[in-house]
Structures are given as C-alpha cells and as structure tokens.
Amino acid sequence: MPSSSSAALEILNLHKRFDExxxxxxxxxxxxxxxxxxxxxxxxxxxxxxxxxxxxxxADAGAVRICGVDAFADPVAAKKVLAWVPDEPMVxxxxxxxxxxxxxxxxxxxxxxxxxxxxxxxxxxxxLGPHANERCGRFSKxxxxxxxxxxxxxxxxxxxxxxxxxxxLDAGSARQVKTVLSGLVAQGVSIVMTTHILEVxxxxxxxxxxxxxxQLVAExxxxxxxxxxxxxxxxxxxxxxxxxxxxxxxxPMGQASAAEEKVA
Amino acid sequence: xxxxxxxxALMRFSRHEVRLAWRDWSWMFSGWxxxxxxxxxxxxxxxxxxxxxxxxxxxxxxxxxxxxLDQTALAMLSVTVLxxxxxxxxxxxxxxxxxxxxxxxxxxxxxxxAPSSDLxxxxxxxxxxxxxxxxxxxxSPFVNVAVGLGGARWxxxxxxxxxxxxxxxxxxxxxxxxxxxxxxxxxxxxxxxILAAVVGAAFLIGLQVVAILFxxxxxxxxxxxxxxxxxxxxxxxxxxxxxxxxxxxxxxPVLLLVAGSVVFFAAGAWCGAVQxxxxxxxxxxxxxxxxxxxxxARAFRAYSPLGALVHKxxxxxxxxxxxxxxxxxxxxxxxxxxxxxxxxxGQNTExxxxxxxxxVMAVGQxxxxxxxLTISGEDAPDLIATAPISAFTRLxxxxxxxxxxxxxxxxxxxxxxxxxxxWGAVVTFTGAxxxxxxxxxxxxxxxxQAKRTTFRRRQVASKASTFAEAAASIACAGATALIAAGSxxxxxxxxxxxxxxxxxxxxxxxxxVVA
Numbered sequence: 001m002p003s004s005s006s007a008a009l010e011i012l013n014l015h016k017r018f019d020e021x022x023x024x025x026x027x028x029x030x031x032x033x034x035x036x037x038x039x040x041x042x043x044x045x046x047x048x049x050x051x052x053x054x055x056x057x058x059a060d061a062g063a064v065r066i067c068g069v070d071a072f073a074d075p076v077a078a079k080k081v082l083a084w085v086p087d088e089p090m091v092x093x094x095x096x097x098x099x100x101x102x103x104x105x106x107x108x109x110x111x112x113x114x115x116x117x118x119x120x121x122x123x124x125x126x127x128l129g130p131h132a133n134e135r136c137g138r139f140s141k142x143x144x145x146x147x148x149x150x151x152x153x154x155x156x157x158x159x160x161x162x163x164x165x166x167x168x169l170d171a172g173s174a175r176q177v178k179t180v181l182s183g184l185v186a187q188g189v190s191i192v193m194t195t196h197i198l199e200v201x202x203x204x205x206x207x208x209x210x211x212x213x214x215q216l217v218a219e220x221x222x223x224x225x226x227x228x229x230x231x232x233x234x235x236x237x238x239x240x241x242x243x244x245x246x247x248x249x250x251x252p253m254g255q256a257s258a259a260e261e262k263v264a
Numbered sequence: 265x266x267x268x269x270x271x272x273a274l275m276r277f278s279r280h281e282v283r284l285a286w287r288d289w290s291w292m293f294s295g296w297x298x299x300x301x302x303x304x305x306x307x308x309x310x311x312x313x314x315x316x317x318x319x320x321x322x323x324x325x326x327x328x329x330x331x332x333l334d335q336t337a338l339a340m341l342s343v344t345v346l347x348x349x350x351x352x353x354x355x356x357x358x359x360x361x362x363x364x365x366x367x368x369x370x371x372x373x374x375x376x377x378a379p380s381s382d383l384x385x386x387x388x389x390x391x392x393x394x395x396x397x398x399x400x401x402x403x404s405p406f407v408n409v410a411v412g413l414g415g416a417r418w419x420x421x422x423x424x425x426x427x428x429x430x431x432x433x434x435x436x437x438x439x440x441x442x443x444x445x446x447x448x449x450x451x452x453x454x455x456x457x458i459l460a461a462v463v464g465a466a467f468l469i470g471l472q473v474v475a476i477l478f479x480x481x482x483x484x485x486x487x488x489x490x491x492x493x494x495x496x497x498x499x500x501x502x503x504x505x506x507x508x509x510x511x512x513x514x515x516x517p518v519l520l521l522v523a524g525s526v527v528f529f530a531a532g533a534w535c536g537a538v539q540x541x542x543x544x545x546x547x548x549x550x551x552x553x554x555x556x557x558x559x560x561a562r563a564f565r566a567y568s569p570l571g572a573l574v575h576k577x578x579x580x581x582x583x584x585x586x587x588x589x590x591x592x593x594x595x596x597x598x599x600x601x602x603x604x605x606x607x608x609x610g611q612n613t614e615x616x617x618x619x620x621x622x623x624v625m626a627v628g629q630x631x632x633x634x635x636x637l638t639i640s641g642e643d644a645p646d647l648i649a650t651a652p653i654s655a656f657t658r659l660x661x662x663x664x665x666x667x668x669x670x671x672x673x674x675x676x677x678x679x680x681x682x683x684x685x686x687w688g689a690v691v692t693f694t695g696a697x698x699x700x701x702x703x704x705x706x707x708x709x710x711x712x713q714a715k716r717t718t719f720r721r722r723q724v725a726s727k728a729s730t731f732a733e734a735a736a737s738i739a740c741a742g743a744t745a746l747i748a749a750g751s752x753x754x755x756x757x758x759x760x761x762x763x764x765x766x767x768x769x770x771x772x773x774x775x776x777v778v779a
Contacts, residue, residue, distance in 0.1 A: 054646070054649075054650050055649065055650060056646060056649050056650065076652045076653065076654060077652070079650055079651060079652040080652040082650065083650070084646060084647075084650040086646050090643060090644035090645070090646055090647055091643070091644060092576070092580060092643050092644060093643070094579070094580050094583040094584055095576070095579070095580070099579070101564075102564045102565065102567075102572075103567075103572050103575075103576045104647065104651075105564060105567075105572075106565075106566075106567030106568070106569060106571060106572025106573075106575070107569050107572050107573070107647075107648075107651035107652075107653065108569075108651065108652060109568065109569060109652075111566070112563060112564040112565060112566035113563065113564070115564045116563055116564040119564070135583075148647075151647065
C-alpha cells in the first residue's frame with residue numbers, strides 16, 4: 001500500500017455496509033498532482049467511496065486522509081482543501097452564476113476581491129461569461145454542471161473529487177472542462193474522477209483504479225493494467241471488461257443508493 | 265379462440281390513476297410500513313368514533329327535541345355548505361393547476377397514441393370523488409348522528425356534499441381555464457395558487473371580520489345571534505336558504521342541487537378535456553422568466569460562512585414568489601386581529617388577550633413553513649455538507665434566517681400592539697418567538713432533505729412533524745393568552761408544550777450521516 005506524506009488522498013481499509021457490503025476493505029492512494037480515474041460497473045461502490053471521502057456518508061470502518069489531514073477526525077480542516085462535484089449539478093435556480101460563486105467563496109471564507117477575480121476567470125474558461133448574470137433556473141444541465149464545477153474550483157482546492165462530471169455536457173463543453181482539469185493537474189492539483197466514458201480515463205488519467213463489489217480489483221497506469229489483463233494492444237474498454245467481467249460488481253439495482261438515501 | 269378486447273384508454277387510465285392514488289395515500293400515512301398503516305387506520309378509526317361522540321354532544325340538544333328550521337338553523341347549515349364549498353374550491357384549484365403543470369408522466373402520455381383528454385376526465389373525476397370522500401369523512405359523524413336522532417332525511421347531507429364537490433371541482437377547472445386565457449401559461453400557476461389560498465381563507469376571515477365590526481368579537485358564532493339574523497339575513501322562506509333545506513332532506517332542493525351540479529361538473533370537465541393537450545403543451549413550455557441583469561462589475565462582499573448562508577437563505581426565499589405566496593398566506597389569518605386592534609384602538613387595553621393567541625398561532629404556522637424551506641429544502645445539500653464549516657454553524661445559519669424573517673414580520677405588529685398595551689405587546693412577541701422556536705425545533709428533529717419545489721408536499725412527508733408543529737403552536741397560543749390575562753392556568757399549556765416537544769424529540773428519526 002503506497003503511503004507517503006505527498007499523498008493528496010489516502011484511503012485505508014474503508015468499509016461501508018448497507019444491506020450487504022458496498023465498500024469492502026478498500027485502500028488506495030492518490031499522489032499530489034495526479035489525475036486518478038476510478039472505474040467500475042454500476043453499483044460497484046465508486047460513489048459510496050467518494051461520498052465517504054467527501055464527508056457525505058459515514059464509514060463503518062477505515063480511515064481517510066486528505067493532504068495529510070485525518071478527514072474523519074478533523075472534517076472541517078480536510079474540507080478546506082477539498083472540492084466535491086456530484087454527477088447531478090446542485091446549484092440554486094434563483095441565483096445567478098456570479099451570486100452562486102460569491103456564496104461559495106463566503107462558505108470557504110475567501111478574500112472577496114480574489115474570489116471575484118477567480119469567478120470571472122472561471123466563468124470565462126467555461127464559456128459562461130455571457131450568462132454570468134442570468135439565474136441558473138433556465139440553464140441546461142450542461143450549463144448547470146459547469147456552474148457547479150466553477151463553484152468547486154473557485155476556492156482553489158488541492159484535491160478535487162468528480163463523480164461523472166462530463167455527464168450531460170456537449171462535446172465543446174466537455175473539452176472546456178477537460179482543458180481546465182488538465183491545467184489544474186499541471187499546477188499540482190490532484191483529481192479523482194469516476195467516469196463511464198473510458199476514453200476520457202484512457203486519455204487523461206495518470207493512474208486508473210478499477211473497483212468491483214466494493215473492492216479495488218486492479219490499479220495502475222494504462223500499461224500496467226494492460227499487462228495485468230494480458231490484453232496487449234487493446235483499449236481500456238477491453239481491459240476493463242477483461243478485469244471486471246468475471247468479478248461483476250453490480251449490486252441489486254438501486255440498493256446502495258436507496259440505502260444511502262435512507263441514511264441521509 | 266376469441267381474443268379478449270383490450271381495455272379502453274379510459275379504463276386503463278382509471279386503473280392507473282386509482283393505483284397511484286392508493287399508493288400515494290398509503291405512503292402518506294405509513295411510509296410503506298405495514299405496521300404504520302395498521303396503526304394509522306386504528307388511530308383514524310378511534311378518532312372517527314370520538315368525533316361521533318362530539319357530534320352527539322353538539323347535535324342532541326337540537327335534534328332530539330325536533331329541529332326547527334328557523335333562521336339560526338338555516339344560517340348554520342348554509343354556512344357549513346358554503347364553508348365546504350370554499351374549501352373544496354380552493355383544493356380543486358390547487359389540484360387542477362397541478363394536473364396541467366406537473367410534468368410527472370405527461371411526457372410519456374402526450375407522446376403516446378392514447379387520447380390525453382381521457383386522462384384529464386379520469387383525473388378530474390377522481391379529484392371530485394376524493395374531495396367528496398375527504399369532506400364526507402370530516403362531516404359524516406355529524407350527518408350520522410343527525411340520521412340516528414332525526415331520521416333518514418338527514419342522509420341528504422351526503423348528497424349535498426357530493427353536489428358541492430362536483431360544483432367546486434367543475435368551477436375549479438373553469439376558473440383555471442379562464443386564468444390561462446387571461447394571464448397566460450406563464451402566470452397561471454402562481455395566480456391560481458394565490459387565488460386558491462385566498463378563496464380557502466376568505467370565507468372564514470370574512471365571517472370573523474364581520475363579527476368584529478358588528479359585535480367587537482373574534483368569535484364567528486356571534487353572527488348566529490337571532491336578532492342579528494332577523495335584521496340582516498333573508499327570511500326563513502327565502503329561496504336563498506335552499507342549500508340548507510337540501511341538507512335537511514327536502515326533496516326538490518336536493519334534486520335541483522344534484523342535477524345542477526352534475527351538469528355544471530360535466531361542462532367544466534368537457535371544457536378542460538378538449539383543451540387539455542393544448543394547455544399542457546403551453547404549461548410544459550413555460551420557462552422561468554428571470555430578470556437578465558446587466559453585466560455586473562460589483563465587487564463580491566466578504567461574507568463569513570454564517571453570513572453567506574443566511575444571505576443565501578433570505579435571497580432564495582425573497583426571490584421565489586410562489587414560495588413566498590404559499591408561506592405568507594398564513595399572514596391572511598392576521599387580518600382579523602389587525603381589524604380587532606383597529607376597531608378597539610384606545611378603548612380596550614385588554615385586547616392583547618384576544619388577539620395574541622391568533623398572532624401566535626399564525627406565526628407558529630408561518631415559522632413551520634419557513635423552517636422547512638431553510639432546514640429541509642436545500643437544493644445544494646452536497647455543497648453545504650462539503651463546505652469547511654461545522655454542523656452547528658450550518659444549522660444555526662438556517663435557524664437564524666427563519667428567526668430574522670419572523671422578527672421582521674413581528675416588529676410592526678408588536679409596535680402596533682405596544683401603543684395599546686405594552687404588557688400585551690411583550691407577551692405576544694415572546695409567545696410568537698416561542699412558537700417560532702418550537703416549529704424550528706420540530707423541523708430540525710424531523711428534517712429530511714428535499715428539493716424546495718416539493719414544499720407543498722412537506723406536510724405529507726411527515727404527519728408526526730405536522731401534528732407536533734400544530735400542537736406546539738396551539739400550546740404557545742394558549743399560554744400566551746393566559747399569561748396576557750394574568751392567569752396562573754398558563755402553566756397548563758406550557759406543560760403541554762414541553763410534553764409535545766419532548767415526545768417529538770423522542771420519536772425523531774435517527775440520523776447516520778456525517779455532520
């Protein structure tokens with residue numbers, strides 16, 4: 001188990017059980033400035049794992065360290081350097097993107113002038129500049145997702161957790177988002193992302209973790225996974241299906257999410 | 265072998281709607297737990313039995329000696345019919361608007377070859393029947409006791425109620441259609457909801473205001489004074505009393521009422537059915553019109569996390585006209601005490617004893633709605649939960665938002681009251697803030713994450729919290745009135761308040777989520 005002081009995220013022996021184990025003794029580590037893609041079939045435990053990391057779900061056992069801070073012992077300190085972007089964009093219909101970003105900046109106690117500068121810059125990067133003063137209620141899902149992403153980035157997090165961030169984005173918007181994320185990684189920000197678009201993981205991720213039935217069944221660079229899957233020359237899709245094909249990983253439909261809802 | 269004919273669209277929609285209605289009803293009372301449904305049914309059965317005893321106590325002095333249909337009796341029966349009508353009309357307007365605007369399954373149904381007008385007809389008939397059954401459940405103990413004591417002719421009460429529900433539903437459809445024509449799809453929803461709330465409250469409030477102006481009394485029952493009725497109401501033989509005669513079992517009025525209501529309902533349903541598809545398409549095409557502000561060069565304000573949360577809550581509430589209208593409708597009930605205060609200004613320093621409980625009740629209910637909006641109705645729960653703030657700050661910000669709004673509302677009322685009675689003003693303000701605090705506590709204990717747009721269903725989501733909120737408001741109102749009157753009996757409602765809050769705390773749902 002790799003563990004070092006330069007780890008942006010360390011998950012140690014994480015357990016979560018609903019009606020049956022959703023995350024089972026899962027450990028992984030993400031380095032600073034690393035783009036880590038977490039893949040797995042539906043119901044494999046990806047979102048449950050990331051929600052525990054973000055402090056949205058209580059773990060049964062295990063530990064999570066974010067940039068060296070024990071996230072379970074000192075959640076407020078851990079959240080200062082963390083950003084979470086769920087697959088369903090959660091923005092307020094009655095606020096404009098600028099007002100939303102001002103609100104987020106307040107939550108993270110940012111300097112107001114810096115926040116305003118960052119807000120303009122992020123909205124321009126995502127092509128939202130012309131819509132900065134329109135209320136989000138009339139935005140498409142893709143636009144709302146970009147507003148949520150801007151909110152996640154405005155406070156300059158060191159670790160960004162993205163759960164299916166490209167869902168609902170058109171090709172142009174997806175490219176904008178990928179460009180911004182690549183730029184952040186180049187600046188030393190760590191990113192953990194779940195996605196079902198394997199091409200994105202293949203192109204962007206430094207390392208890939210594959211999770212099935214709540215356990216990490218494979219981890220490494222694309223080449224390492226290719227070696228492990230004995231599928232030389234194949235795409236990530238072939239490797240992924242080769243690895244999880246036997247392991248399965250899908251829990252009965254909706255069980256984990258339903259149980260999560262019950263807990264929340 | 266003969267192929268079985270496929271059921272008609274009307275039949276299929278009927279089955280579908282009845283199944284959905286039953287499941288909705290079961291969920292409302294049980295949360296899908298069989299034991300809870302059993303308990304709910306037993307509880308309702310007991311309540312129903314007790315209501316028969318209450319009805320017996322109320323009616324037996326009149327009916328057993330042979331009820332004379334004098335002006336007072338006719339007025340009481342007419343007021344009951346009119347009250348039922350306004351309540352049902354208010355409910356019908358709400359429901360009809362929902363039929364047109366709720367997206368739920370309309371995308372599927374409108375894109376299918378099934379005739380959508382059939383769906384409207386089924387929904388409108390179910391609406392009228394539900395309205396009849398629900399009001400019959402409330403009124404039936406009185407009708408049953410009247411039948412037992414005064415004979416079968418009082419069974420006509422059920423027919424009158426049926427006619428009233430048909431008329432109210434039909435009128436609800438016609439009013440909503442007229443609104444679409446007059447104000448357009450963009451504004452109909454909000455206008456209909458405000459109108460529904462006003463219609464629901466106007467009759468009761470109107471009676472109370474008349475009682476205040478004529479008798480200086482907050483009690484609506486003073487209007488049934490024989491001398492007042494003799495000089496202001498129609499004579500006993502007037503055709504205006506025909507609904508009352510119908511309730512009492514007179515054949516011709518019952519026949520006319522039922523026949524007229526059936527025709528009226530059919531006309532409303534037909535008008536709605538033929539326009540259903542067109543209106544739904546208009547309603548679904550409504551996009552929120554928002555002010556497009558000029559490019560703002562305004563600097564961000566430096567908020568603390570607490571300040572940012574409070575500012576956000578206030579901004580969201582103020583910007584949502586529908587939520588504001590739904591919530592502030594409670595303020596309508598403050599009109600009678602305001603009239604009372606105005607009428608007796610400078611004459612009666614004990615006025616606070618009369619109006620304080622009304623204010624406290626209204627504030628309690630208002631606080632419940634606002635507390636739900638801020639505490640449970642969070643549209644970005646993940647954002648708030650992942651912000652580096654403590655759970656206490658998170659909740660305190662929401663509590664502070666509600667208290668700020670309530671204090672802003674109470675300030676002018678308290679100042680007005682202080683001009684009449686300083687003691688009354690202090691007691692009323694304190695009572696109102698206690699009612700607000702109780703409602704907030706109940707909402708904190710029973711909080712369940714939901715979209716703000718589901719505000720209307722908040723009372724459906726937890727019957728326990730709705731009951732606790734109402735009971736706490738009643739206890740606060742009682743205590744306030746008794747303290748204002750200087751009565752030591754104030755201890756009793758205060759103890760009741762403690763019991764209500766204690767029980768609510770003990771049955772609150774357990775939470776496993778990380779703070």
